[in-house]
Amino acid sequence: MKIVGIVGSNADFSYNRLLLNFIAKKFKKLIDVEVLDIKDVPMFNQSNDQTDSDLIQHLNKKILAADGVIIATPEYNHSIPSALQSVLEWLSFRIHPLDGKPVMIVGASYDVQGSSRSQLHLRQVLDAPGVNAVVMPGNEFLLGEVHKAFDEERNLKDSETTQFLESCIKKFIRFINVVNVMDSPDGMKDLSSTEDLYATGSIDTTIEGINMSDDDWVEQAATKTNAVEGNTYVKLDRGILTVDQINQFLKSMPAELTYADSNNQFLYYNYKYEAEDMLAARRPEQVGNPLAECHPEKAFSGVAWVIQQLRSGKQDIVRTHVPTHGPDKFVVHSYQAVRDEDGNYLGINEYVRDIKPTIDWYLEQTGQQLTGGGVDAVSGATSKVDTVSGATVKDK
Amino acid sequence: MKNLIAIVGTNSDNSTNRMLLHFIQKHFADRANIEVCEIKDLPGFNKPKDRTAPVQVQKLSDKITQADGVIISTPEYNHSVPAVLKSTLEWFSYTTQPLIDKPVMITGASYGRLGSSRSQAHLRQILDAPELKARIMPSSEFLLGLSLQAFDENGDLKDQRKIDELDAIFEDYLQFVDITNQLVNSNKAHKQRAQKFSWEDN
Ligand SMILES: Cc1cc2nc3c(=O)[nH]c(=O)nc-3n(C[C@@H](O)[C@@H](O)[C@H](O)COP(=O)(O)O)c2cc1C
Numbered sequence: 001m002k003i004v005g006i007v008g009s010n011a012d013f014s015y016n017r018l019l020l021n022f023i024a025k026k027f028k029k030l031i032d033v034e035v036l037d038i039k040d041v042p043m044f045n046q047s048n049d050q051t052d053s054d055l056i057q058h059l060n061k062k063i064l065a066a067d068g069v070i071i072a073t074p075e076y077n078h079s080i081p082s083a084l085q086s087v088l089e090w091l092s093f094r095i096h097p098l099d100g101k102p103v104m105i106v107g108a109s110y111d112v113q114g115s116s117r118s119q120l121h122l123r124q125v126l127d128a129p130g131v132n133a134v135v136m137p138g139n140e141f142l143l144g145e146v147h148k149a150f151d152e153e154r155n156l157k158d159s160e161t162t163q164f165l166e167s168c169i170k171k172f173i174r175f176i177n178v179v180n181v182m183d184s185p186d187g188m189k190d191l192s193s194t195e196d197l198y199a200t201g202s203i204d205t206t207i208e209g210i211n212m213s214d215d216d217w218v219e220q221a222a223t224k225t226n227a228v229e230g231n232t233y234v235k236l237d238r239g240i241l242t243v244d245q246i247n248q249f250l251k252s253m254p255a256e257l258t259y260a261d262s263n264n265q266f267l268y269y270n271y272k273y274e275a276e277d278m279l280a281a282r283r284p285e286q287v288g289n290p291l292a293e294c295h296p297e298k299a300f301s302g303v304a305w306v307i308q309q310l311r312s313g314k315q316d317i318v319r320t321h322v323p324t325h326g327p328d329k330f331v332v333h334s335y336q337a338v339r340d341e342d343g344n345y346l347g348i349n350e351y352v353r354d355i356k357p358t359i360d361w362y363l364e365q366t367g368q369q370l371t372g373g374g375v376d377a378v379s380g381a382t383s384k385v386d387t388v389s390g391a392t393v394k395d396k
Numbered sequence: 397m398k399n400l401i402a403i404v405g406t407n408s409d410n411s412t413n414r415m416l417l418h419f420i421q422k423h424f425a426d427r428a429n430i431e432v433c434e435i436k437d438l439p440g441f442n443k444p445k446d447r448t449a450p451v452q453v454q455k456l457s458d459k460i461t462q463a464d465g466v467i468i469s470t471p472e473y474n475h476s477v478p479a480v481l482k483s484t485l486e487w488f489s490y491t492t493q494p495l496i497d498k499p500v501m502i503t504g505a506s507y508g509r510l511g512s513s514r515s516q517a518h519l520r521q522i523l524d525a526p527e528l529k530a531r532i533m534p535s536s537e538f539l540l541g542l543s544l545q546a547f548d549e550n551g552d553l554k555d556q557r558k559i560d561e562l563d564a565i566f567e568d569y570l571q572f573v574d575i576t577n578q579l580v581n582s583n584k585a586h587k588q589r590a591q592k593f594s595w596e597d598n
């Protein structure tokens with residue numbers, strides 16, 4: 001997600017700039033933040049229109065291209081600084097790049113109140129018809145006594161503050177998604193925003209307090225939950241196995257199995273082969289990641305669509321053939337909804353199989369042959385008309 | 397007669413707030429000496445290391461210090477005070493602090509019906525900040541809505557009811573100036589305290 005961060009201060013040294021830089025660095029796995037300065041923007045003057053100047057056009061273009069904007073405002077005399085006010089005047093005079101744009105407000109100031117009053121003013125300004133931004137409600141992130149807040153590495157000292165900031169950022173991501181869904185025209189559209197692919201929420205089983213992106217998420221999560229392993233017995237529906245037995249049993253399944261929960265977090269795969277030997281590559285350090293980190297951005301819309309089909313109950317299973325494995329294989333990805341007894345969506349069981357050996361075996365066992373529209377779906381199958389309709393595999 | 401400074405809160409060449417202040421100057425010529433001052437050529441505020449005001453800011457500031465009171469007329473930009481007026485007040489708060497305990501009357505004109513009510517509310521809060529600490533006249537708002545249609549060719553307000561309203565507020569204001577200056581003079585300590593306040597030494 002592309003986010004523009006606007007430094008609401010024109011001071012050479014600005015704590016609000018530090019704050020935005022910290023956000024950009026700390027949460028780079030969640031959002032891609034470009035920090036923009038307003039230092040050299042001229043004072044707004046309606047009698048001396050400089051809308052077309054490079055500086056203002058630069059801000060204009062960056063904001064238009066962004067999914068959302070974070071504004072970090074100091075407090076000057078209980079309000080926002082004139083420098084920021086002036087920028088917003090330029091951006092509401094002849095051009096309106098903030099119109100409909102999701103905006104999050106943060107602020108750092110000297111007072112313990114930490115820009116609370118200036119944030120209120122900023123909300124009112126952003127709400128004016130010429131600006132018309134869509135400001136995220138609540139979640140005020142106020143950094144008071146800012147001269148004591150950062151360490152030498154320019155990180156926030158207080159871990160609780162950082163955690164709260166993270167929760168605000170995650171809410172902002174969801175807020176952007178909601179705003180986008182509200183705004184998207186019907187018909188062909190990018191569906192990526194219909195699902196929280198960054199897993200910013202949580203469900204009952206979410207293991208809190210561990211960074212989902214960490215390579216050793218599994219180890220950290222196991223320690224945190226005192227997870228059992230090895231020869232400990234686990235009671236199942238229906239039977240009893242040791243954890244080792246469960247592992248061997250799942251690894252022996254004739255498919256690559258993956259479990260992602262309803263929060264869109266990748267929780268498990270039956271790790272038997274290394275990534276390069278798998279039909280759908282998985283790496284041990286990916287476990288725990290939000291689904292967004294398991295897919296390239298261009299796949300987000302498709303991934304979101306599949307999850308929506310399952311979550312909404314429109315379908316129980318979605319299958320796709322992935323043809324990139326050559327003619328000797330017919331690889332199918334099946335996305336199977338996992339539901340509880342009441343039908344509530346719990347997550348996805350994705351199983352990936354090469355079904356060609358199964359079909360070959362079936363044909364061999366029954367002595368039947370495949371027919372299909374001139375092009376053979378499974379290579380080597382001859383095009384002799386088959387009288388048994390059930391054995392016909394349609395070409396895709 | 398009292399000496400008052402009237403500040404045009406905009407840098408726009410054609411300003412109905414400027415017209416309003418010139419009308420006030422003319423209309424109350426026998427009640428007070430009013431000098432209309434511009435802020436349009438002041439540099440934009442940018443925290444100076446030495447806390448020194450640029451010459452133009454210093455000049456305006458000196459006039460305010462010598463005056464009995466200040467009238468500020470503000471447009472409304474995006475429901476708030478225009479940047480150029482904010483910038484002026486930032487200079488004052490960060491350098492010369494001439495508004496401390498100064499009796500201030502706020503007026504405002506806007507093209508729409510609401511007559512800058514929202515920007516006046518912001519301006520009150522700003523003037524109340526510890527580095528400005530102006531004495532703002534309470535419970536009086538002079539809002540001039542539909543300001544493009546409000547003046548005749550002589551620059552006079554057309555609507556007699558608006559003029560009556562302004563007369564009443566201005567009389568109140570002259571009294572407010574007296575009371576405030578009495579109060580302030582009897583309490584010098586207050587001024588010293590305010591002048592010492594700085595966010596960044598806290
Ligand atoms: C960037 C910009 C934002 C404005 N926003 C408002 C507003 O929020 N409310 C309003 O009444 N007028 C708004 N206006 C119109 C004002 O210029 C006008 O109402 C103003 O108060 C007139 O003052 P003046 O004649 O002294 O320039 C806006 C104008 C500009 C250039």
Ligand SMILES: Cc1cc2nc3c(=O)[nH]c(=O)nc-3n(C[C@H](O)[C@H](O)[C@H](O)COP(=O)(O)O)c2cc1C
Nearest residue numbers: 009011014015016074075076077078109110111595
């Ligand atoms: C003109 C001026 C007015 C200020 N007014 C306030 C204020 O009302 N409340 C506050 O908490 N800090 C105030 N401060 C202090 C700012 O919080 C401090 O300068 C802060 O570092 C500004 O953010 P920045 O570092 O991102 O520029 C003021 C500073 C200046 C220069």
